[in-house]
Amino acid sequence: MANVIWGLATSHVPSIGAAMDNGKTEDPYWKPLFDGYAPARKWMAEHPPDVAVIVYNDHANAIGMDLVPTFAIGTADSYDVADEGWGRRQVPPVVGAPQLSEHLVRELVDSSFDIATANRLDVDHGLTVPLSVYCSEPGEAWPCTVVPVLVNVIQSPQPTAARCYEFGKAIGQAIRSFPQDSKVAVFGTGGMSHQLAGARAGLINEQFDRWFLKKIENDPEALAALTREDYVREAGTEGIEMIMWLVMRGAMSTNISRVHDAYHVPASNTAAALALFDDLGDRPETAT
Amino acid sequence: MKGKTMLDTDEQPTGSQTKARDDYLLDVEHTRQGYALNQMCGSLIRAENRARFSENEARYCDEFGLSPEQKQAVLERDWTAMMNLGGSIFYTFKLATLDKKSMQYLGGVFTGMSTEQFTEALRSGGRRFG
Numbered sequence A: 001m002a003n004v005i006w007g008l009a010t011s012h013v014p015s016i017g018a019a020m021d022n023g024k025t026e027d028p029y030w031k032p033l034f035d036g037y038a039p040a041r042k043w044m045a046e047h048p049p050d051v052a053v054i055v056y057n058d059h060a061n062a063i064g065m066d067l068v069p070t071f072a073i074g075t076a077d078s079y080d081v082a083d084e085g086w087g088r089r090q091v092p093p094v095v096g097a098p099q100l101s102e103h104l105v106r107e108l109v110d111s112s113f114d115i116a117t118a119n120r121l122d123v124d125h126g127l128t129v130p131l132s133v134y135c136s137e138p139g140e141a142w143p144c145t146v147v148p149v150l151v152n153v154i155q156s157p158q159p160t161a162a163r164c165y166e167f168g169k170a171i172g173q174a175i176r177s178f179p180q181d182s183k184v185a186v187f188g189t190g191g192m193s194h195q196l197a198g199a200r201a202g203l204i205n206e207q208f209d210r211w212f213l214k215k216i217e218n219d220p221e222a223l224a225a226l227t228r229e230d231y232v233r234e235a236g237t238e239g240i241e242m243i244m245w246l247v248m249r250g251a252m253s254t255n256i257s258r259v260h261d262a263y264h265v266p267a268s269n270t271a272a273a274l275a276l277f278d279d280l281g282d283r284p285e286t287a288t
Numbered sequence B: 001m002k003g004k005t006m007l008d009t010d011e012q013p014t015g016s017q018t019k020a021r022d023d024y025l026l027d028v029e030h031t032r033q034g035y036a037l038n039q040m041c042g043s044l045i046r047a048e049n050r051a052r053f054s055e056n057e058a059r060y061c062d063e064f065g066l067s068p069e070q071k072q073a074v075l076e077r078d079w080t081a082m083m084n085l086g087g088s089i090f091y092t093f094k095l096a097t098l099d100k101k102s103m104q105y106l107g108g109v110f111t112g113m114s115t116e117q118f119t120e121a122l123r124s125g126g127r128r129f130g
């Protein structure tokens, strides 16, 4: 049977990808961020998954305003890297895991999450930057296949934080009932606090971010209890995308341990963070 | 969670001399109003569309059915007016990219700061409210 081996929460700011693509990770502006990633990257490289379920949002690249699904899952064999208007990132195409996608879709609909499905999906920085956070030098191919999970965090009303957490739990259950032996990592992406437009543009709320980083491990219910207005007020109109971390957290078991985290301001206009959790499942806490 | 919210503070953050609203929530009413504008900006991810736009901006806007106000905002690069007329930053940013303007430039526009001031505000921990 499949199981969730770890969960990674990470920002997906485009400039983090650009810094890697343009060899700027040692620049004084970027070095602290990438130094913060290093221990997590080392651990992940030692615990490679077969499949990554990546929870993210599209940013006007694959999904327009014609049709805005609240939750959607990619079901394709592969996904092209999107040209977001400044040229494609020079990273490998993303190989899908269509059997797991198909299983997730069926199980989720049966558990009353009536999600949309996508046979074609050009994946933007929301998905490829987290993959690069996991694996900075993929070479010709990413080291795992991918199931993209899309959440509408742009048009209001976004799904509630509580619903995202429940959605994650249903995804976790569905993964654990997948009959193939595969190791699955779940990525929750986006955040942390930031706001791109309006008079509050440039907002950063470190106090809220650090509280969130702490609670995501052992008290996700406190985060699920916040309203959409709470998220916008505290984390900014774009910071609300942190609700996608709750999907990741919901998919993990209650028995997790924190491997590493890092918090850095700024990455462009955003507070950037990473938090990595080992899913101990029914293993004893002392096992490594 | 927290007793005091940033909305009940009377302390004005620096550089708040701007006609932008504090927050653009992009509810369904907003995205309905901004549909043509956002679709037009979104189309600019394709090189052939960028070329056609640059050839004749007004005609390109008409093809997408922008309102006269939206079209004027685009032609004048009035980024705040675009937001007030239903724009989404992820879409209007495609137009800014065509103009080689950064998200920090736009942040400066929305907050009444220069790009340098806005970038510096981020580097020193971001703008705090409440």
Ligand SMILES: [Fe+2]
Pocket (backbone or CB within 6 Å): A012, A057, A059, A126, A190, A191, A241
């Ligand atoms: Fe995002």
